[in-house]
Amino acid sequence: MAVRPDRGPTEPLIFVLFGPGGAGKGTVADRLVDLDPTLWLSRSWTSRPRREGEPGDAYVFVDRPTFMAHADAGGFFEWAEFLGNLYGTPIPDPPVGCDVLLEIDRQGAERVQELRADATLILLAPPSPEVQAERMRQRGDDEGHVARRVEEGQAELALGRPLASVEVVNDDLEVAVAEVASIVEGVRRRYPGPA
Numbered sequence: 736m737a738v739r740p741d742r743g744p745t746e747p748l749i750f751v752l753f754g755p756g757g758a759g760k761g762t763v764a765d766r767l768v769d770l771d772p773t774l775w776l777s778r779s780w781t782s783r784p785r786r787e788g789e790p791g792d793a794y795v796f797v798d799r800p801t802f803m804a805h806a807d808a809g810g811f812f813e814w815a816e817f818l819g820n821l822y823g824t825p826i827p828d829p830p831v832g833c834d835v836l837l838e839i840d841r842q843g844a845e846r847v848q849e850l851r852a853d854a855t856l857i858l859l860a861p862p863s864p865e866v867q868a869e870r871m872r873q874r875g876d877d878e879g880h881v882a883r884r885v886e887e888g889q890a891e892l893a894l895g896r897p898l899a900s901v902e903v904v905n906d907d908l909e910v911a912v913a914e915v916a917s918i919v920e921g922v923r924r925r926y927p928g929p930a
């Protein structure tokens with residue numbers, strides 16, 4: 736895994752959890768930070784409206800002008816447009832002693848890798864397109880959106896695999912969370928720092 740061996744004593748590690756919609760990134764990320772108080776989740780910004788039933792803290796929900804003003808001010812680590820909506824990762828500012836977890840898409844992961852070659856990129860994949868589609872339906876996505884995201888998701892996985900440090904298939908939530916937690920701990924053992 737590409738992590739700088741000369742990491743300073745207060746410099747956090749960056750873990751990037753990326754993958755297509757319906758892979759379960761948000762659920763896995765939330766479980767990880769619940770289990771590990773030294774892992775800080777950076778909440779992404781989006782210009783899309785909040786889905787019915789979606790937690791208010793799933794993203795920082797803003798309108799397009801507010802998003803673009805923040806981007807113009809250099810407030811994002813990376814940002815991109817996806818299916819007509821803007822998504823961005825704010826510049827990480829974790830509490831002292833914490834490492835950073837970013838939950839983003841493949842475009843964002845590519846940008847993070849360009850800026851921070853030491854980041855550990857973890858591709859989270861759904862077990863099948865059918866499971867991916869059902870997960871998106873369960874969260875309230877309409878059929879047209881589901882069809883576009885499943886098609887896009889297959890391309891995302893194909894492009895994401897060469898980019899990733901490791902791939903985890905989210906077939907069973909507890910197993911997937913344990914696998915990602917093990918990856919985090921393995922990197923921390925190799926490159927100890929603030930956490």
